[in-house]
Amino acid sequence: MPRRIPLSPQAQAVLAAMPTRRGVLRGALAGGALAVTGGALAACGTTGTGSSGPTAKPSCSVPDVSATERTVLFSNWPAYIDEDEKNADVHPTLVAFKAKTGIDVKYTADINDNNDFYGKIRTQLTNCQTIERDIVVFTDWMAAKFIRNGFAQKFSPDKVATFLKNLSPSLKGRQFDPNMEYAAPWQTGLTGIAVNTGVAKEVHTVDELLTRADLKGKVTALTEMRDTMGFMLLSMGKDPANFTTADYDAALDKLKAAVASGQIRKFTGNDYVQDLAKGDIAACIAWSGDVIQLGFDNAKIKLITPDEGMMIWSDNMLIPTTAAHASNAQALIDYYYDPKVAAEVSAYVNYVCPVAGAQEEMQKIDPDLAANQLIFPSAETQSKLHLFMPLTEAQEKEYEGKFQSAIGA
Amino acid sequence: MAALLPTAGGTGAPVDAPPASPPAGMRARRWVPYALLAPGLLWLIAFFIVPVWQLFAASLWDPNGSVETGYAMTWSWSNYATAWDMFHVQFLRSLWYALITTVVCVLLAYPLAYAIAVKGGRWKNLMLVGVIAPFFTSYLVRTYSWKAILADTGPVVEFLKWIHVLGPDGRLLATEFAVIAGLVYNFLPFMVLPLYASLEKLDVRLLEAARDLYHGPVRSFLRVTLPLSMPGVVAGTLLCFIPATGDYVNAQLLGGPNTQMIGSVIQSRFLVVNDYPIASALSVMLMATILVLVTIYVSTAGTEEVV
Structure with missing residues (x-):
């Protein structure tokens, strides 16, 4: 989760609920939200007959139109990618990606809170509908939930070879994704x-x-x-x-x-x-x-x-089951595991870089940052880090x- | 206008229609008011009745269910007892804060509304704009700015320390005071405007008459002005109390862990813990409590007599 957005998740939630300030209505609104996000649950309320049973894992297969539509839709957290000095809407690494592959990345910083965003897309994914996103970014625990519910598409190993090669060894074989098939850490x-x-x-x-x-x-x-x-x-x-x-x-x-x-x-x-x-x-x-x-x-x-x-903790890139540009998405994921590109992003966002070899590249950009234990933790520092x-x-x-x-x- | 009233025959109906059965035009016209009401009714049903019903149903779901496995409808009335056991502190605290807020708002708003309505003169409109002006900024932003005003290193705290109201380690943020101050600030206009509306209609000749009948200023206020402004007081207190009870912005931004209100609890149960039955039970309890309190209040305040 990028921590530079000025509002807390609570405040974001507050903001979402702002237009109505009547306490009596708030419950009703929450109920309305339930009806929208609850999907299958909604039936229980009106029929009174009970459970929809354990949610079956959706198995959607969407044709991959990557070859014809040279685009990829990428949703991320705010202020979590390199920005051009003059225009914050221009992201140099994405511009370079387009130059290299011809794939146009539609980048939106619209994820502010794991729970909120998950709630927003959950119903569509359950019903095999498109969420008009090819890559979403979730923190470990939410990524685990996303995978557990069958919402994530598997990577094809040949398309993400750089990722498999350069993922920092400490992030390999994580419990929720032991074979690195679903989740590629964006930042740690x-x-x-x-x-x-x-x-x-x-x-x-x-x-x-x-x-x-x-x-x-x-x-x-x-x-x-x-x-x-x-x-x-x-x-x-x-x-x-x-x-x-x-x-x-x-x-x-x-x-x-x-x-x-x-x-x-x-x-x-x-x-x-x-x-x-x-x-x-x-x-x-x-x-x-x-x-x-x-x-x-x-x-x-x-x-x-x-x-x-x-x-x-890490925030992970995941490809939703209903993504229509899975190959393009994997090309983008693979691209960010190029140490040079990863160093460029890390120089800007200052989080721990999940890419092996990026430290050497950072040396060329900013030696101070390359020596920063909080961006490139040494083996000694790493021994003091704990996962939940x-x-x-x-x-x-x-x-x-x-x-x-x-x-x- | 005739079309609005089902009984208003005549205007367009043929005069020589057979008297035995009502004319076709009349019969059709009987449906007009319902047709006109339909959009509003549909809106209410879709966006109020159905959600409230669903909320109520959700409050009776099996508390052991989950979002992922689905919830069974088990008519678990015990959810209400569980919710009360867990959160009665925040529940009562919300009602208490809302009550204090409302009382403080009346005390602050009454003189202000009176001054604008009776003594405002040509400044009246400007003063009203002054009351409404804060609405030009978002509620959230205004509350955030209170964080800056009441900050430990801010001018208010410095001053209070200087006059020894606060000790050297004293602070305002993350205290009850900050939460209630935020609530009062945010809901004050909702008290001022209805009060102004009813005081503006006050006939000053009645006050002159009261003076002629040997009432002093206090007694003429209590016997004449106050009763005449009761509709404004009642409307204002409702507009303050109801949203203040459910508010959670102020508690979250200006309060600490020991000043959270029921709104925050409902928010976190729904969105963070994903415990829908308990969250729904709390929401229904809040609605029901407010409904009961308001009904009692309105019926005892008896505004009809003084309108």
């Missing part, structure tokens, strides 16, 4: 502790963040459950990639205690960026790309790797439900 990010050293001295452990008296009321954590709870689990000495419900509950109690004591002021989306820059908050759980960019303007803002380590384990739908509902209650909502 780290979650660590950001400190405004103009307000407070550095914070080196999660416990310090949760208990140090001078930080009271000046700490924020993230509304993304996996980021915040990953840290809580780490601070309890548990592995976020492999924990039990009892571990989770214990970690959640620790979080609740910090909320009750007033240490944690707020849970945020990426709106912590402004508050951290202003000094309203002294330290927070934060995303790497954001903090690197803040650091350019204000050297007092630092991302610290806590002693417990950092969380790592994949959850089943039932676990997700349980854990997310408990977490949301703990953060007040």
Whole structure:
């Protein structure tokens, strides 16, 4: 998830619900949204006869018109690709792609929130309808869900040879896509502790963040459950990639205690960026790309790797089952695994680059960035990075439900 | 106009029509009002009745179902008990915040509306524009700007610290105060405008008469002005209280984990947790509670008598 959009997912949702401010209608609207997004569920409400049964995995096959229509529709998160200095709508790497292959990329930055976007396209995909997109980008856990529900098309290995060759070894064989058939990481990010050293001295452990008296009321954590709870689990000495419900509950109690004591002021989306820059908050759980960019303007803002380590996540390119330009889409995916192209994007977005060999290319663009551990983590740094384990739908509902209650909502 | 009224025969009907059966034109005309109502009714059915019904049905689905496996309709009334157990704190907090907001809005808006309506003179229109002007900016943007105004390093907090209202570590953001202040700010115009509308019709000669009958300013306000403005007060309080109860923007932007309102809970249950039955149950509870409270309020306020 690119963290540079100024609004949190919550605010985005708020914005979507803005035109009607009548509380009484809101429920009705939510119901309406249900009718739209719920698809098969809608029948239950009116007939009262019950379940539509487990959703059958859709098996759509759409003819690939890539050869005749030299285009590909790419949906991504805002501010997540290189931009021309003069015109932010021009993306040099995409221009170069067209020059090289003749394929015109229609790029839209219309993904703001995993849940929202998934809800928007889910019904069409279930019904084998086109969503008019050939590539969508989802964070690991949502990508897993997307694949699990049969919404993703398989890559053909011969069309994505560069991807298979250059994918960073640490991202190979991930649990939700062991054979690298469905999901190609676009960017990877780290979650660590950001400190405004103009307000407070550095914070080196999660416990310090949760208990140090001078930080009271000046700490924020993230509304993304996996980021915040990953840290809580780490601070309890548990592995976020492999924990039990009892571990989770214990970690959640620790979080609740910090909320009750007033240490944690707020849970945020990426709106912590402004508050951290202003000094309203002294330290927070934060995303790497954001903090690197803040650091350019204000050297007092630092991302610290806590002693417990950092969380790592990726946003993945996926080809929906109903995409009509699958071959073109694979050509584009493969193109971004060219280390030179990947370095160009990373130089702009400052997230961790998922492409092996990009570091050498970055050396030519900006040696400082090439040496940045938060963009090209060394083996030593990588040993301190932790993944959050994949959850089943039932676990997700349980854990997310408990977490949301703990953060007040 | 005749076409609007089913009983209004005559204007276009043939005079020499047989009296036994109503003329064909008459019969057709009986359907006209319904035909005219049809678009509105269809709209209401499609976008209000059906969604509300679906929401209600969803609140009774099997709580163990999921979006991926589908939900069975099990008439699980226990969803309501579960929802109440889990979220009564936020539920009651929302009603409480909305009540405070409404009271503060009345106290602030009444003098303002009175000043515009009675003393405004040639500035009346300009003052009204002043009340409405904030609507030219998005609700969300205005609430965001309150974040800047109330910031820890902002002028308001600095000043309050300087006069020792706030301690050295004091802050306003992420407190109840900030949430309620945001609500008051956002809903104040909804109180001012109806109050203005009813105060504007106030006949000042009635106040003169009250003075002639030896009423002081306080008593003439309580016995004359206030009762005459009751329709405005009732309309304003409803326009404030109802949306304030369901609001979640202010709580989310200006509040902290201990000031979240029921709107945030419903939002996160629907969109983040994907727990549709509990989210629906909460929405239905909120609607029902507001409906009951408003009915009681309107019937006790008894505005018909004073209109």
